[in-house]
Structures are given as structure tokens and as C-alpha cells.
Amino acid sequence: MTSTFSSVISTDICIIGGGSGGLSIAAGAVQMGAEVTLIEKAEMGGDCLNTGCIPSKALLAAAKAAYTANGQPAMGVSVSSPPQIDFAAAKDHVDEVIAGIAPHDSISRFEGLGVRVLTGAARFAGPAAVIAETETGPVKITARYFVIATGSEPWIPPIAGLSDTPFYTNETIFSLRDAAEHLVIIGGGPIGIEMAQAHIRLGCRVSVIEPFALLARDDPELSRTLITMLEAEGITFHRDAHIKTVTQAGSSIHVMLETGQTLEASHLLVAAGRRANIAGLALEKARITASVRGITTDERLRTSNRRVFAIGDVAGRHQFTHIAGYHASIVIRNMLFKLPAKLDNRAVPWVTYTDPELAHTGMSKADAEAQYGAPALKITDWPFSENDRARAERKTSGMVRVITDKRGRILGASILAPHAGEMIHSWTLAINAGLNISAMANAIAPYPSWSEASKRAAGAWFTETLFAERTKKLVRFLLMFQKRG
Numbered sequence: 001m002t003s004t005f006s007s008v009i010s011t012d013i014c015i016i017g018g019g020s021g022g023l024s025i026a027a028g029a030v031q032m033g034a035e036v037t038l039i040e041k042a043e044m045g046g047d048c049l050n051t052g053c054i055p056s057k058a059l060l061a062a063a064k065a066a067y068t069a070n071g072q073p074a075m076g077v078s079v080s081s082p083p084q085i086d087f088a089a090a091k092d093h094v095d096e097v098i099a100g101i102a103p104h105d106s107i108s109r110f111e112g113l114g115v116r117v118l119t120g121a122a123r124f125a126g127p128a129a130v131i132a133e134t135e136t137g138p139v140k141i142t143a144r145y146f147v148i149a150t151g152s153e154p155w156i157p158p159i160a161g162l163s164d165t166p167f168y169t170n171e172t173i174f175s176l177r178d179a180a181e182h183l184v185i186i187g188g189g190p191i192g193i194e195m196a197q198a199h200i201r202l203g204c205r206v207s208v209i210e211p212f213a214l215l216a217r218d219d220p221e222l223s224r225t226l227i228t229m230l231e232a233e234g235i236t237f238h239r240d241a242h243i244k245t246v247t248q249a250g251s252s253i254h255v256m257l258e259t260g261q262t263l264e265a266s267h268l269l270v271a272a273g274r275r276a277n278i279a280g281l282a283l284e285k286a287r288i289t290a291s292v293r294g295i296t297t298d299e300r301l302r303t304s305n306r307r308v309f310a311i312g313d314v315a316g317r318h319q320f321t322h323i324a325g326y327h328a329s330i331v332i333r334n335m336l337f338k339l340p341a342k343l344d345n346r347a348v349p350w351v352t353y354t355d356p357e358l359a360h361t362g363m364s365k366a367d368a369e370a371q372y373g374a375p376a377l378k379i380t381d382w383p384f385s386e387n388d389r390a391r392a393e394r395k396t397s398g399m400v401r402v403i404t405d406k407r408g409r410i411l412g413a414s415i416l417a418p419h420a421g422e423m424i425h426s427w428t429l430a431i432n433a434g435l436n437i438s439a440m441a442n443a444i445a446p447y448p449s450w451s452e453a454s455k456r457a458a459g460a461w462f463t464e465t466l467f468a469e470r471t472k473k474l475v476r477f478l479l480m481f482q483k484r485g
Contacts, residue, residue, distance in 0.1 A: 004138070005131075005137070005138050005139060005140045006134070006136050006137030006138060006139055007137075007139050007140075008139070008140045008141075008142070009037055009116070009139060009140070009141045009142070010141075010142050010143070011035045011036065011037040011116070011141060011142075011143045011144075012029075012034040012035040012036065012143060012144050012145070013025070013026075013029050013034055013035070013036045013037070013143055013144065013145050013146075013147065013335065014036075014037045014038075014039070014130055014141045014143035014145070014146045014147070015036065015037070015038045015039065015146075015147045015149055016039050016122045016130065016146070016147065016148050016149060016150055016281070017039075017040065017046065017147075017148065017149035017150040017151060017277075017312075017314075018038055018039075018040030018043075018044045018045070018046060018105070018117075018149075019045065019046020019047060019048060019149060019150075019151045019312065019324065020045070020046060020048050020049075020312070020321045020324045020325055021149040021151075021311040021312035021324030021325060021327055021328050022038060022040075022046075022147065022149030022311075022312075022328075023038075023044070023045070023046075023105055023110070024324070024325050024328035024329075025147055025149070025311070025328045025331060025332060026038045026110060026113075026115045027110065027113060027115075028328065028329075028332050029332060029335070029336060030110075030113050030114045030115050031113060031114075032332075032336055034335075034336060035116075036114070036115045036116065037115070037116045037117075037118065037141055037143070038110065038115050038116070038117050038118070039117075039118045039119075039120065039122040039130070039132045039141075040117070040118075040119060041119070041120055041121040041122070044102075044105045044106055044107055044110075045101070045102060045105035046151050047151050047152070047170075047171070047313075048321040049098060049101055049102065049105055050098060051170055051171040051172075051174065052170060052321070053321050054097060054098055054101060055094045055097070055098060055174045056170070056191070056194055056195070056198070056353070057353055058093060058094040058097040058098075059090065059091075059093075059094050059174065059195075059198045059202075060194060060197070060198050060353055060354075060355070061093075062090040062093050062094070062198075062202065063090075063197065063198040063199075063200075063201035063202050064201070064355055066083055066085050066090075066201050066202055066203075067201045067233075067355070069083035070082065070083060072394070074394055075394065085179070085202055085203045087177070087178060087179040087202055087203065088177045088178070090202055091174065091175075091176070091177055094174055107119075118132045118134050118139060118141075119134060119135065120132045120133040120134040120135065120139075121133045121280060122281070123280055123281055123282040123285075124281060124282045124283060124285045124286035124288070125140065125282070125285060126285055126286065127285075127286050127287055127305055127307065128142055128143070128307060129141065129142050130143075130146060143307075144307070144335075145307055145308070145309065145335045146286075146307060146308040146309070147308075147309045147310070147311060147331060148281070148288075148295060148303070148308065148309070148310040148311070148314055149310075149311050149312050149314065149324070150276075150277040150278070150281070150314045151276075151277050151312055151313045151314060151324075152274040152275055152276050152277055152294075152313035152314065152319055153171070153274060153275060153277050154169035154170060154171060154270060154271075154272075154273075154274055154275075155272055155273040155274055155275045156169075156270055156272070157186070157243075157270070157272045159186075159243050159245070159246055160244065160245045160246070161245045161246040161247045162246045162270070164247075164248070165246045165247065165248045165253055165268065166248065166253070166268070167246075167253075167268040167269065167270050168267065168268065168269045168270070169269070169270050169271070170191050170195075170271060173195065173269055176267065179199075179202060179203045179204050180199065180204045180205075180265075180266050180267040181204070181205060181266035181267075182204070182205040182206075182207065182263075182264065182265050182266045182267070183195075183196075183199050183204050183205070183206050183207075183265065183266070183267045183268075183269060184206075184207045184208075184209065184253070184255055184263050184265035184267070184268050184269070185206065185207070185208045185209065185268075185269045185271055186209050186243065186255075186268070186269070186270045186271065186272055187208075187209075187210065187270065187271035187272040187273065188208050188209075188210030188212075188213075188214035188215065188237070188239075189215065189216070189217075189271065189272075189273065190215065190350075190352040191271040192208055192210070192269070192271035192272075193208070193214070193215060193226075193230070193352060193354060194352060194353055194354055195269060195271060196208050196230065196235050197230055197233065197235070197354050197355065200230075200233055200234050200235050201233070205234075206234070206235045206236070207235070207236040207237075207238065207263055207265070208235060208236070208237050208238065209238045209241050209243060209255065209257070209263070210237070210238070210239060210240075210241065211240065211241060211242045211243075212240070213239075214227055214237065214239060215227070215352065215358065217350075217360075217364075218352070218358055218360055218364075218414065219360065219364060219365065219401060219414040221401075222358060222398065222399070222401065222414055222415075222416040223358065225397060225398060225416055226352075226354060226356070226358050226398075226416055229356070229397060230354070238257065238261075238263075241257050241258075241259070242257065242258045243255060243256070243257060243258070244256045244257060244258045246268070251266070252264050252265065252266065253265040253266070253267070253268050255268070274313065274319055275292075275294075276290075276293065276294030276295065276313060276314045276315075276316055277313075277314055278290050278294065278295060278314060283295070286305050286308060287304060287305050288303045288304055288305050288308055288310075289303065289304040291316070293316035294310070294313070294314050294315055294316025294317075295310040295314055295315055295316060296316070297309070297310050297315050297316075299342040299343045300330065300334050300340060300341065300342055300343075301315060301327055301330055301331050301334070301343070302334070309331045309334070309335070311324055311327035311328060311330075311331055312324030312327055315327065317343075317345075318345075318348050318350070320348075320350055322349070323348065327343075329341075330342070330343060344432070346362060346431055346432060347361050347362045347427075347428040347429075347431035347432050348361065348362075349361040349424050349425070349428045351420065351421035351424065353421065355418065356395065356397065356398055356416055356417050356418045356420065357415075357416075357417065357418065357419065357420035357421045358414075358415075358416050358420060359414065359415045359416075359420035359421050359423065359424035360412070360413070360414045360415075360424070361412065361413055361424050361427050361428040361431065362403070362410070362411055362412030362413060362427070362428070362431045363403055363411045363412035364403075364412060364414070365377075365379060365401075365403055365412070367412075368403050368411050368412060372405060372411075376405055376406060377403060377404070377405060377406070377411075378403075378404050378405070378406055378408075378461065379401065379402070379403055380401070380402045380404070380437075380457055380458075380460050380461045381399050381400070381401050381402075381457065381460075382399060382400045382453050382454075382456045382457035382460055383396075383398075383399045384396045384397065384398045384399060384400075384417060384453060386453075386456065387448075387450065387452060387453045387456070388447070388448040388452075389448040389449050389450055389452065390417070390450070390453075392448060393418070395417075395418055397416070398415070398416030398417045398420075399415075399416060399453075400413065400414075400415050400417075400423075400453045400454055400456075400457040401413065401414045401415070401457075402427070402437065402457050402458065402461070404437050404461065407436070408436045408437040408438060408461065409434070409436060409437075410427065410430050410431050410435060410436070410437055410440070411431070412427075412431070413427035413431075413454075415427075415453075415454075417450055417453070418450065419450050422450075422451075423450060423451055423453075423454060426440070426451070426454060427440075427454065437458050437461045437462075438458075438462075440454060440455060440457075440458035441455065441458035441459045441461065441462065443455060
């Protein structure tokens with residue numbers, strides 16, 4: 001049978017997918033002494049480096065530069081003319097950022113670490129074998145363990161006419177070199193909202209269509225505040241809007257809503273969600289169970305074939321780069337050290353990197369109410385209108401919201417602020433450590449800082465008790481035994 005393959009490889013670990021999760025396992029395992037073979041059919045670094053996290057944040061940074069170049073008259077800073085935006089140069093900036101990071105994820109770096117890297121599509125040939133279709137022919141790989149880290153791809157909704165109409169996804173939008181006259185975005189999740197703000201600030205007209213709730217996974221009140229701010233920047237939102245048809249008319253794209261309203265777009269971006277990359281893997285040959293959400297795993301990220309693990313987006317759980325990295329650490333402990341490491345999803349942070357940022361970790365208010373019941377919870381808010389750093393920068397919209405039980409155990413937190421993505425980490429750490437709200441209240445925060453709002457929110461948790469009539473009576477009683485001079 002070996003004659004049908006260009007070569008046969010026996011290895012300790014075979015990883016399918018060179019995105020953030022797969023690369024994390026490859027780098028960690030090979031440096032700990034394991035023999036590792038990595039298979040990637042496209043670009044090393046995966047979606048995050050090439051079409052996701054990095055390019056989107058680079059474009060948002062360019063958009064923020066354009067926005068702040070308009071000055072701040074309330075602070076005494078004005079400009080005599082609007083900033084000149086070179087849209088193509090902004091995209092060059094994105095490409096340069098990607099190129100600067102790419103060597104860290106490159107084939108040469110990983111081969112230098114000792115990883116065997118194969119370029120080509122992979123599929124299972126049985127419970128303990130994979131075939132990689134390389135340029136020099138098919139290669140058979142047998143291994144002690146396999147890791148599926150193939151990520152996800154944009155989900156394209158079944159809208160009439162969409163397949164016959166040119167459109168962009170997050171994988172292609174960064175190739176757009178000219179500013180869109182009118183960019184219509186289908187989808188009001190994090191990707192759609194981030195791209196909406198980036199393009200409105202870079203001189204495009206932008207409309208967002210969302211059939212359900214905008215930023216549905218985030219705190220509704222904070223989401224509404226953010227959307228109101230984005231509307232003030234000029235973005236048009238079509239809420240609860242269902243699309244009937246999409247058609248191309250010359251150089252224009254017509255998006256007809258079920259209400260009868262038609263939006264005429266110069267460019268169309270589909271950001272309606274993502275689906276796991278499992279096509280072509282021949283999972284059935286390895287007896288691996290999957291669903292529309294992705295590959296089914298247990299809490300150790302083992303599939304129904306115990307020799308095979310699945311991590312990151314393809315595992316059908318949270319679709320974030322940092323979760324893929326976290327999954328990698330779980331799998332390495334299971335494979336290399338035989339430790340029964342399991343997922344701990346108590347505090348999964350995520351951030352929508354708009355300006356301001358919207359961040360969350362732990363339980364949402366709705367999830368906490370469903371699990372514990374509203375009477376068992378305490379919701380504490382601290383608005384940035386009460387934060388001196390926010391006042392100094394005239395960015396007082398937003399708040400810190402903390403969800404605890406009645407004893408003060410921290411269950412979740414949401415933040416809308418310019419640096420919410422940095423601030424949310426302390427709350428993630430607190431939840432993972434099982435800390436009480438008093439730990440955050442007693443911590444010393446630098447003044448004036450954005451992070452001080454987290455301390456103030458924690459302190460506000462005690463306000464009702466500290467300033468209650470019962471406390472006043474106790475203080476007056478104790479003072480009776482102390483001299484006044």
C-alpha cells in the first residue's frame with residue numbers, strides 16, 4: 001500500500017491547520033520534545049493573521065487616526081480643513097502590519113523549531129491515519145495523536161440572488177483598494193460593527209442590515225449605547241430587517257428588504273457569522289462525530305475518536321483567537337503529560353474593538369438570571385461620567401457593569417470604554433480565581449485612570465450597606481466611647 005504515496009510519515013502529533021491554535025500546539029509540543037507534523041493548505045497564521053484579528057484592528061487604527069485628525073474643538077483643538085484620507089494607503093498599512101507579524105507564523109520559523117510542515121489539503125484515511133495532498137504527491141501520516149485546528153469560514157446566508165452578486169467577506173474586504181461610495185453590510189455582529197466604523201471613518205457611506213439584535217451576545221444596554229454613538233458618526237442601521245432579494249444592476253447592488261425598501265450599494269459585505277471548516281476532512285473515516293456547529297468534543301477537547309482532538313473555531317465553541325490558544329494549552333497537557341485537563345469556561349472574555357470598545361467576560365445578566373434567578377443576583381453599574389480620566393478626555397459615555405451573587409461572588413462583567421479590552425482582564429482574573437467583589441474594591445487603582453472605574457464599581461457594591469441607617473447607628477454608638485480632643 002505504501003507505493004500509492006510519495007512518502008509515509010510516522011510522528012507523535014499530527015496537526016491539521018496552521019492557524020493560531022495549531023501553531024500554538026506545534027510550537028509548544030516540539031519544544032517539549034515531541035515529534036510534530038503540521039499540515040496547512042493555505043496561509044500560515046490562519047484567519048487571525050491574514051483576514052481577521054490583525055487586519056481588522058490595523059484598519060480600525062487607521063480609521064481612528066482619521067477620526068482624531070478632525071480635532072477636538074471642546075478642548076481648544078481645531079483644524080482648518082478636513083483630513084485627507086488615502087484609502088489605498090490605509091490598506092497598505094494593513095498589509096505592512098500583516099507582513100511584520102507573518103515571519104513569526106512562517107513555515108521557516110516552525111521548521112527551525114523542528115516541526116515538519118506539509119503544504120496541502122488533509123483528509124482522514126482511517127481512525128489513525130491522515131493523507132496530505134502535497135505538490136509532490138499524497139503523503140500518509142500516522143500518529144499517536146491528531147489535532148484538528150482548521151478554524152472557520154464566513155457563513156453565507158441563503159438570500160435570493162446573493163450567489164449571483166459580487167460581495168465581500170472578512171476574507172476579501174481588505175483587498176478593496178478604493179473607498180466604497182456606499183458599503184452595505186449584512187450582519188450586525190462584532191465583525192460587521194467593526195467594519196462599519198472603520199469604513200465610515202475612512203470616508204465611506206455605511207449601512208448595516210441586521211435581521212435580529214445588533215451585537216446580540218453583549219449586554220443590551222451597553223450595546224444600545226454603542227450603537228447610538230455609531231449612529232452619531234453617520235452609520236445607518238436597519239434593525240430587525242430581513243432581506244428579500246439581492247441583485248446587481250450595472251455597477252450598483254440593490255438590496256431589497258421585506259418591507260419593500262431598497263438600498264442601493266456600491267459594495268456589499270457579508271458578515272453574517274461563521275461556520276466550522278470540516279468539509280473535505282472525511283471525518284467519517286476516522287469515526288469523528290460533528291454537527292452544523294462543528295466537531296463534537298468533550299471537556300478535554302477529545303472527539304469521539306479519542307486519538308483526535310479538535311480546538312478553536314472548528315470545535316463549535318467560542319470563536320476567538322485567544323480561545324484557540326487556550327484550547328491548545330488544554331490539549332498539550334492531555335497529550336504530552338496525560339493530565340485530565342478540562343475546559344473552564346467561567347470567564348471567557350471577548351471584545352468588539354470599536355471606539356469605544358465593548359468588552360465582556362463571564363456570565364451575562366441574562367445567563368446569570370437563568371441559572372440563579374434574578375433575586376439571587378446583584379447588578380452594580382459605574383458610569384464613566386463619574387470617572388475623572390474619562391472627563392479629562394471628554395469620553396464619558398459607557399460604564400462598568402458587574403454581575404455578582406448576593407454574597408459578592410463575581411459572576412460576570414461588561415465594560416463600554418475606550419480601553420475596555422484592557423480593563424476586562426482584571427475581571428477575568430477575578431472570576432477565574434473565585435474572588436469576591438471586596439478584592440476588587442480593596443485593590444489600589446492608579447488615579448486618574450480608566451481602570452479606576454472598575455474599583456469604583458466594586459466599591460459601589462457596598463454603598464447600600466455602608467450608608468444604611470443600621471451602619472450609622474453602629475458608628476454613632478462606637479463614637480460614644482471615643483474622646484473629642
